[in-house]
Amino acid sequence: MLPIIFIMPMVQLLVLSFAATFEIKNTNLFIVDNDHSKLSRELIAKFRGSPFYTITGYSEDYKTAQQAIELRKASQILMIPADFERDLHKEDKAKVQVVTDAINGSAAALTNGYALSIIHDFNVKLLVETFPALDLKDPIDVRYSFWYNPKLDYTTFMVPGILVLLITIIGLFLSGMNIVREKEIGTIEQINVTPIHKYEFIAGKLIPFWIIALFELAFGLTLAKLVFNIPMVGSIELIFGAASVYLIAIMGLGLFISTLADTQQQSMFLSWFFMVIFILMSGLFTPIDSMPGWAKTINIFNPIHYFIPVMRNVMLKGSTFADISKYFWSLACYGFISISLAVWRYRKTS
């Protein structure tokens, strides 16, 4: 059991952190060129020259291109109609068409943007070459900087979050399966006849797992530093302080579930149900800001969504206790309530 508890999460941290990225490195482009002019070839060369595009096919027939999309051989089509060059010179405007497979909406928006900007650049260059005197400068000069993660490195964002998930899963399931296991095997009766207090029993169940999970966190943070080179701007004591409170909240919840369920299977199903909801709504993968109001209300019950910002803000931005105090006290309340529920629900008599 112990190897599973320690090795599996770490392997997952190493593997999955690389998987979780929205960064699009490559788009397969299918080209339909009905013009065959110098200009259309130049435009295609622009796309071919971009490291972002791989051209997976040419055709003169739009049907073939569409089929390539259906077979997932391509995710975007650039279509240059006949008379593209002639129209441009004669009428001062010409059309091209960009068709994108939009099942993944946000990725489609990005690749569509890339295609538009390549075409726009091509257009500007053409203008400058034809009319050197034209003033194309924009009056508003947009400067930008990306703070805290200037290279927009995705692992920097994901590793702290995935680490939270792993210790949460460990914490919730170890505690969630525990009391119910004693119930199933029948050893709980032996404990019930001892003069031990209810809160002592709960504390005794909680502390070993709490220590295991904190070790896990330390281990994970070391890996994050050594393997992923994640910055640790804030104070590490603050992280551990918040994590200890967080873990109590999670394990209290686990123990509470454990006291509710009659079999390990039930308990595990319940924990799994909450786990999936908590993970997907935690803001780890998708922005919380974009959720509708009622979903944000449900999130009040989601302990993960308090702790992920703590990890990210402290590790990457160096937030201090004052900055994260709102999350900290929420977690403290959560922990207090979930432990109280577990103590209240645990009956020594059956």
Place this chain on the structure above:
Amino acid sequence: MIILFGMPVVQVLLFGFAITTDIKDAQIAILDKSNDYMTHEITNKLLSSGYFILGANLDKDDQIDKAFKKGNIREAVIFEKNFAEKVEKDKKASVQIIADASDPNMANLLFNYTQSILMDYQRQLYKDKKFPLQIQTETQMLYNPELKSVYMFVPGTITILLMLISAMMTSISIAKEKELGTMEVLLVSPLKPFQIIVGKVIPYVILSCINAIIILVLSFFVLGMPVQGSLILLLAETVLFIFMSLSLGIFISTVSDTQQIAMMMSMFALMLPTILLSGFIFPIENMPVVLQYISMIMPSRWFIIIIKAIMLKGSGILFLWKETLILIGLILFFITMSIKKFKVRLA
């Protein structure tokens, strides 16, 4: 029992509505050193776009870092002094955009939106000016013209739920018999091992099928997922996937001795990889090549492709025979492995 049927429903609804990668209502901070009509116009344009809401009005540079550290503000927009005057006189004024890139994807998207709103504003300023040689680009979004993220998440949610009910529940229920020792009792009975397994598995087959139907009905009527292709093919593939999950569950149970181990295995081997490596949230094409190969052994990856193709693209079996064969192959693999393991145990 209510739990088993109720939970998938709750999850589909919750995720269908709440989980989205679209950007909406991101909080921004404005630091307006100019306070003239032009900066006000731009600010209004930003805030009325739907992407942004005003999180804070700042008046000093050093407040930016503080605002970011609290964690709510995603982007700061800073106008320089005498903005309008500079635009009109020198044709040159600067806006600075600072994005909180601790979330790189968000930072990138917000920056792009802000930039395009600024571009729009400039175009308005010079709308009478005409340029020659314009290439106009028409864009078309196939299968999902409104770019709804529901289309991404529903197939993933269906897959996760079927995986849980089928694989996890079977593996645990069989491991339970082993742990409590009742498996030995069953084995000495005149029933063949095959019959025992079938008996254990059938309730979960029925449960999964009913759940699959509930989920599909919900996603069709409530979440507006279309079914472009053949419904029969969709159901057949779903049943195939349920069998795949069941054989995976049986396989897990043959290699684990206690419920806890079975649970840990299915939890770690199934939950996070199913979410992360299957193309549910993160597109597989973006992953490092090694992980793309690893994702090939994730059954969920193939099923997600199948569901999307049938529901959204309306593809027929001609386009999906490869994925279907892979699922069948996985079933055979898991069953053979389990039988081998099982025989060793008996001997």
